[in-house]
Amino acid sequence: MTQLPGLLDTEAIRKDFPLLDRVIHDGKKIVYLDNAATSQKPRQVLDALNAYYEQSNANVHRGVHVLAEEATALYEGARDKVAAFINAPSRDEVIFTKNASESLNLVANMLGWADEPYRVDAETEIVITEMEHHSNIVPWQLLSQRTGAKLKWFGITDDGRLDLSNIDEIITEKTKIVSFTLVSNIMGTINPVDTIIRRAQEVGALVCIDASQAAPHMVLDVQALQADFVAFTGHKMVGPTGIGVLWGRQELLEDLPPFLGGGEMIETVSMSSSTYAPAPHKFEAGTPPIAQAVGLGAAVDYLTAIGMDKIAAHEHAITEYAVKRLSEVEGLRIIGPTTAEDRGATISFTLGDIHPHDVGQVLDELGIAVRVGHHCARPVCLRYGIPATTRASFYLYSTPAEVDALVEGLEHVRNFFG
Amino acid sequence: MYQEVILDHYKHPHGRGLRDGDAEVHHVNPTCGDEITLRVKYDGATVADVSYEGQGCSISQASASVLNDLLVGKELAEAQKIQATFLELMQSKGQIEPDDAMEEVLEDAVAFAGVSKYPARVKCALLSWMAWKDATAQALGDGAERKTA
Numbered sequence: 001m002t003q004l005p006g007l008l009d010t011e012a013i014r015k016d017f018p019l020l021d022r023v024i025h026d027g028k029k030i031v032y033l034d035n036a037a038t039s040q041k042p043r044q045v046l047d048a049l050n051a052y053y054e055q056s057n058a059n060v061h062r063g064v065h066v067l068a069e070e071a072t073a074l075y076e077g078a079r080d081k082v083a084a085f086i087n088a089p090s091r092d093e094v095i096f097t098k099n100a101s102e103s104l105n106l107v108a109n110m111l112g113w114a115d116e117p118y119r120v121d122a123e124t125e126i127v128i129t130e131m132e133h134h135s136n137i138v139p140w141q142l143l144s145q146r147t148g149a150k151l152k153w154f155g156i157t158d159d160g161r162l163d164l165s166n167i168d169e170i171i172t173e174k175t176k177i178v179s180f181t182l183v184s185n186i187m188g189t190i191n192p193v194d195t196i197i198r199r200a201q202e203v204g205a206l207v208c209i210d211a212s213q214a215a216p217h218m219v220l221d222v223q224a225l226q227a228d229f230v231a232f233t234g235h236k237m238v239g240p241t242g243i244g245v246l247w248g249r250q251e252l253l254e255d256l257p258p259f260l261g262g263g264e265m266i267e268t269v270s271m272s273s274s275t276y277a278p279a280p281h282k283f284e285a286g287t288p289p290i291a292q293a294v295g296l297g298a299a300v301d302y303l304t305a306i307g308m309d310k311i312a313a314h315e316h317a318i319t320e321y322a323v324k325r326l327s328e329v330e331g332l333r334i335i336g337p338t339t340a341e342d343r344g345a346t347i348s349f350t351l352g353d354i355h356p357h358d359v360g361q362v363l364d365e366l367g368i369a370v371r372v373g374h375h376c377a378r379p380v381c382l383r384y385g386i387p388a389t390t391r392a393s394f395y396l397y398s399t400p401a402e403v404d405a406l407v408e409g410l411e412h413v414r415n416f417f418g
Numbered sequence: 419m420y421q422e423v424i425l426d427h428y429k430h431p432h433g434r435g436l437r438d439g440d441a442e443v444h445h446v447n448p449t450c451g452d453e454i455t456l457r458v459k460y461d462g463a464t465v466a467d468v469s470y471e472g473q474g475c476s477i478s479q480a481s482a483s484v485l486n487d488l489l490v491g492k493e494l495a496e497a498q499k500i501q502a503t504f505l506e507l508m509q510s511k512g513q514i515e516p517d518d519a520m521e522e523v524l525e526d527a528v529a530f531a532g533v534s535k536y537p538a539r540v541k542c543a544l545l546s547w548m549a550w551k552d553a554t555a556q557a558l559g560d561g562a563e564r565k566t567a
């Protein structure tokens with residue numbers, strides 16, 4: 001077996017993930033390399049979900065019975081865990097949503113309905129990048145269309161990095177908000193947050209970071225990042241689906257208007273008007289995803305016990321190995337950074353003229369799960385003049401042997417269509 | 419799913435390239451980015467030519483090649499019957515085992531029966547066939563309906 005420095009004890013970790021034992025297609029053990037789409041779940045998270053439903057299920061923030069109090073304590077306890085996980089100055093800065101898309105839409109709508117000085121209108125500009133997931137493009141397109149604000153973006157270089165050469169022309173005095181991804185979901189690129197934030201702060205623009213592909217894989221410290229908003233989702237970080245997070249700076253959350261109205265987010269309601277609860281509840285209308293928040297709390301506990309720095313080191317070692325092995329495959333072209341430097345464990349590639357759907361289908365027959373298509377980042381494919389890519393993405397339970405299986409699988413694909 | 423017939427058509431497509439036509443359509447399969455530009459040429463009610471350019475997976479490209487084989491030279495009504503039969507097969511979720519009668523209609527296209535078990539790939543197989551239907555409606559207008567009535 002290949003031994004690399006920095007690897008976690010994957011043999012022990014994999015025992016926590018029942019799905020990784022699954023056998024498909026007549027006896028082939030699954031090789032799960034689609035972690036950028038969603039991660040598998042450890043027993044600890046599944047148990048927390050079950051225990052919540054079996055022992056404590058009730059609605060939160062209302063009722064005086066013991067179950068309601070337990071459910072509230074569990075839900076709010078999850079908020080504490082997430083706040084600690086991202087080093088938030090205050091637990092009240094952690095808003096639970098249903099996913100990162102909702103978090104990003106929430107920011108766009110806060111700004112669209114805000115008063116001065118936050119208001120995005122026809123006189124102002126919104127800045128994103130060509131590297132974004134559709135969830136960090138479309139909400140801003142909608143905001144731009146509805147307010148008349150101009151939408152601008154950073155391009156991408158040939159080697160899969162953000163082109164910041166014209167940063168002073170892109171981010172200007174007119175810029176109200178700069179929203180970009182910390183780690184690309186298609187190319188794995190880790191973006192230079194400091195440079196962008198420095199320029200945004202110079203012109204007084206707010207900064208929103210999509211950390212969906214970062215939170216599961218590295219230490220995420222919202223104070224160190226110095227952004228104004230950070231969005232991520234639970235299901236990519238060994239938590240359940242249906243739970244996302246928006247972190248926002250407290251004074252912004254106090255000033256900005258709610259988006260969704262309903263139960264839970266109010267202080268008092270009369271027929272003519274209402275006053276709102278303080279953040280985070282102001283932004284959590286209706287019954288929240290309680291069990292899912294509890295599950296995310298368990299996921300955060302699980303990751304923290306292993307250590308995010310150790311997980312990052314493991315993935316870096318796997319990435320280095322994968323980049324090296326994949327480069328040996330004839331006709332394989334990595335779309336994005338071709339070294340492990342400043343990149344995460346998500347690697348997109350093309351294989352000769354073989355369409356990614358064919359690559360993915362034949363790999364599936366071998367028990368290897370990868371993602372194929374444009375990965376909700378179609379502008380990136382257009383940028384590189386390709387219809388789609390095959391994407392392998394690794395996580396804390398990924399092994400060098402799985403990289404080897406992928407490389408062997410790709411050789412098989414080449415022979416099959418060659 | 420990857421029958422030898424399919425791979426043959428993929429590697430050596432029949433009738434590929436755009437030629438003169440009465441109507442042209444461009445169809446895409448957004449889930450995987452398969453694209454096809456397809457032209458139809460009619461000689462009265464006879465399918466005189468189906469020409470196409472496209473990019474995409476082996477299933478989508480092979481299917482266009484098979485379509486060209488099957489439909490060129492046919493009377494419209496018969497071509498429409500073939501299209502309908504292929505559609506039925508592809509929407510069968512793997513439940514239809516093509517019998518002799520179906521094989522007589524579909525010839526090489528029966529090789530796609532296995533694809534119908536993969537919901538994500540059915541659209542790939544149908545791309546050119548839907549494009550052909552669309553182009554035919556544009557080329558013949560209401561005539562396409564009348565001629566089959």
